[in-house]
Amino acid sequence: MRGAVHSHLEESIRPYIDLIDTLRSAGIHKDLALPTIIVIGDQSSGKSSVLEALSGVPLPRGSGIVTRCPLELRLKKVEGGVSWKAVLSYNDKKNEFVDSSSLETRVHEAQDELAGKGVAIRDDLITLEVMSPGVCDLTLIDLPGITRVPVNGQPQDIGSQIKRMIMKYIEKQETINMVVCPCNTDIATTEALKMAQEVDPDGKRTVAILTKPDLIDKGTEKRILRIVSNEVIPLRKGYIMVKCRGQQQIDDNISLEESADMERDFFQNHEHFSCLLQEEKATIKSLAVKLSQHLVDHIKKSLRQLNEQIKKKLWDLRNELKECEAGPPQDPRGAKKFLIQRNPGRHEKSPLHPIWLASFGSNSESGMIILTVQRHLVTIQDYKTAERIQFSHKYRGRELLGFGNYRMFEGDLQKHVATLKAPAIKLLNTIKEIILEQFTDVVNQCFQNYSVLQNIIMNKIKNIQSSQQAKAEQRISEQFEMEKMIYTQDPIYLKFLNEISDEKFSEDELPVFDIKSKYSEMLEAYYEIVVQRMSDQLPMMISFFMLKETAQLLSIDMLSLLDGANVSELLFENSDVAPQKIG
Known part of the structure; x- marks a missing residue:
């Protein structure tokens, strides 16, 4: 029909x-x-x-x-x-x-x-x-x-x-x-x-x-x-x-x-x-x-x-095909070379690539992780502002108590500097989670078809991060211990004091600073110096231990996998990869 x-x-x-x-x-x-x-x-x-x-x-x-x-x-x-x-x-x-x-x-x-x-x-x-x-x-x-x-x-x-x-x-x-x-x-x-x-x-x-x-x-x-x-x-x-056609016509x-x-x-x-x-x-x-x-x-x-x-x-299918790739070489020598090339840090498109280059002293632009860390490190500066206002108001008008005693001056500063330690440790924990998440994404990108290798590397990353966090926390504690020693260069101190005070002072006038009406401004000036110093030091410590050293240690551990290990087993592809290649 x-x-x-x-x-x-x-x-x-x-x-x-x-x-x-x-x-x-x-x-x-x-x-x-x-x-x-x-x-x-x-x-x-x-x-x-x-x-x-x-x-x-x-x-x-x-x-x-x-x-x-x-x-x-x-x-x-x-x-x-x-x-x-x-x-x-x-x-x-x-x-x-x-x-x-x-x-x-x-x-x-x-x-x-x-x-x-x-x-x-x-x-x-x-x-x-x-x-x-x-x-x-x-x-x-x-x-x-x-x-x-x-x-x-x-x-x-x-x-x-x-x-x-x-x-x-x-x-x-x-x-x-x-x-x-x-x-x-x-x-x-x-x-x-x-x-x-x-x-x-x-x-x-x-x-x-x-x-x-x-x-x-x-x-x-x-x-x-x-x-x-x-x-x-x-x-x-x-x-x-x-x-x-109606039903009657069909019946007929x-x-x-x-x-x-x-x-x-x-x-x-x-x-x-x-x-x-x-x-x-x-x-x-x-x-x-x-x-x-x-x-x-x-x-x-x-x-x-x-x-x-x-x-x-x-275009999407071609990209998926690239991700499936041809698979690792079967011979041990070729498999080791393949593993070295797939190192997360060496991968040019990897977010860790800038960290990898920096760890070996190479110049590079900040990667995704660096930018993320920098956005979170401003919290110390935010905390500083709140502390400055609270400190200034709390001690204004207490000059009758007599701040000529240096131990009183030192004790008050130590007390308020110590309040910065808790947010510093909190910042370290936050950054650790961010870095771990980014490392996980990078490993998934580089080894998405190799679940065995993914698990091994992620365990290494977690162990390295835990160890590095302990080092960073110890270094931060040491920094706060050092801050108990009241110290700064006179020109730096004068610079901050002149920015805060409505009067201007020079090094020749230092002996006359023992003026009770200026104690609040003197304390605030030094506190600003400490906070500024910490705002520089803490990011440097966290970046060094949690980023740079982590990248270096991970690279070493990656290369150590080549010694005494069955590289072919490490590069065993997931069961769903082969059908995708065939399809």
């Missing part, structure tokens, strides 16, 4: 259909949406009949929910050797058969297996590929009919389930939405048309098909004509009226060819609808012509975007 659309498709859009078919055969449709025709409609609107008439393939029909799973119909034209063959695929199953009379039964069985026997629906795609010299290369998808009130054991949210399923398909810009509406209902209340308007408000990719014109009430013909003339609910692609074994002749006779002899034939707004044949025109235009518009999507996908 050759559907009415076939010959026109072959003549007008053959090159475009061939292109989409080639892409689909290559599996592009698994990753990218290709131009497709979607058939939607309210329950029992006649959409399966329309699909049958267009494709020439008899599909399940009846009352209630007939289409209970999305049915993707792939028509594939083949020349010679095959008169008719179909492949029904679903849920990782694939069944081939050559008897077209069993098609309806097999689709019902597939729906029963996926959705269960009854009236439930399932968002699992059933793919029916039909190969025959009498079909064209085309893809049509029939979706469950929209229902509003659950009946006969349907779940209470059956309407919402169906709408979600439909929306997933029709919202794609690559689809042409064929909305099927019975003539004997009020089109304004048609849920399918409302949904199409939501995703395609301008009607650029929506065609409305009016079915069952033989069932309309007498006297409503003019209202139907106004709809077809785009006067009620305007659609840019318009409306087409069709009369498909009337073929699709005979049904098409009967359809034309119906419109030719109809008192009101005969004008639609001249306007090419009636019959399946007219629908086929319009549909093929819309489809070729849609393919043309989609090609540029599809080309960009394919290029992007190809």
Whole structure:
């Protein structure tokens, strides 16, 4: 059976259909949406009949929910050797058969297996590929009919389930939405048309098909004509009226060819609808012509975007292929060389590369980790500001207590300098976590296909970081012990004091500084010196122990893996890598 659309498709859009078919055969449709025709409609609107008439393939029909799973119909034209063959695929199953009379039964069985026997629906795609010299290369998808009130054991949210399923398909810009509406209902209340308007408000990719014109009430013909003339609910692609085979015609074994002749006779002899034939707004044949025109235009518009999507996908796949790489050499010498080259620090794109270079005295720009550390090291300066204000206010006006005693001066400073130790240690812990996270990312980048090596290196990093943290914490404690010794150069002290005080002093006036009214400013000036000194020293300590020495120690441990170890075992690839390379 050759559907009415076939010959026109072959003549007008053959090159475009061939292109989409080639892409689909290559599996592009698994990753990218290709131009497709979607058939939607309210329950029992006649959409399966329309699909049958267009494709020439008899599909399940009846009352209630007939289409209970999305049915993707792939028509594939083949020349010679095959008169008719179909492949029904679903849920990782694939069944081939050559008897077209069993098609309806097999689709019902597939729906029963996926959705269960009854009236439930399932968002699992059933793919029916039909190969025959009498079909064209085309893809049509029939979706469950929209229902509003659950009946006969349907779940209470059956309407919402169906709408979600439909929306997933029709919202794609690559689809042409064929909305099927019975003539004997009020089109304004048609849920399918409302949904199409939501995703395609301008009607650029929506065609409305009016079915069952033989069932309309007498006297409503003019209202139907106004709809077809785009006067009620305007659609840019318009409306087409069709009369498909009814159940009685199927029972009488009337073929699709005979049904098409009967359809034309119906419109030719109809008192009101005969004008639609001249306007090419009636019959399946007219629908086929319009549909093929819309489809070729849609393919043309989609090609540029599809080309960009394919290029992007190809670029992503090439990057993934690079990550899979060819794998490590099998000989021990080559494997050791490979491991040396994959050292996280030596890797040029690694965030640790600047640290690696710095650890050997090379000049380099700060890497990602350095910048992250620097952003967190400003916390000591922030803490300093709060302490300065608190200290200044706390000791202002206490000159009657007599600050001429140097031990009092020293004790007060030691007390407030000691308050900086807690935030310094907290900063060290914070930086450690940041560095560990960055090291983990780097190791995953460099050895993403080698889980054994990843685990070994991460254990080494954690051990090194713990050891380095203890050293850094000890060094910070020693620094605070040294700060108990009140010391600074006189010129530096004068500089800070002159910045704080409203009076200006020189080294010649140092003996007269024992002025009780200036004690608060003198204490604040020295405290500023201490905080500034710590703001420089702490980042240097943390960077040295947690970054530079860690990179050096990690490099040494990495190279030590080459001595006495089975490098081939270290470079054993993950089980999922090989299939990716083959695929």
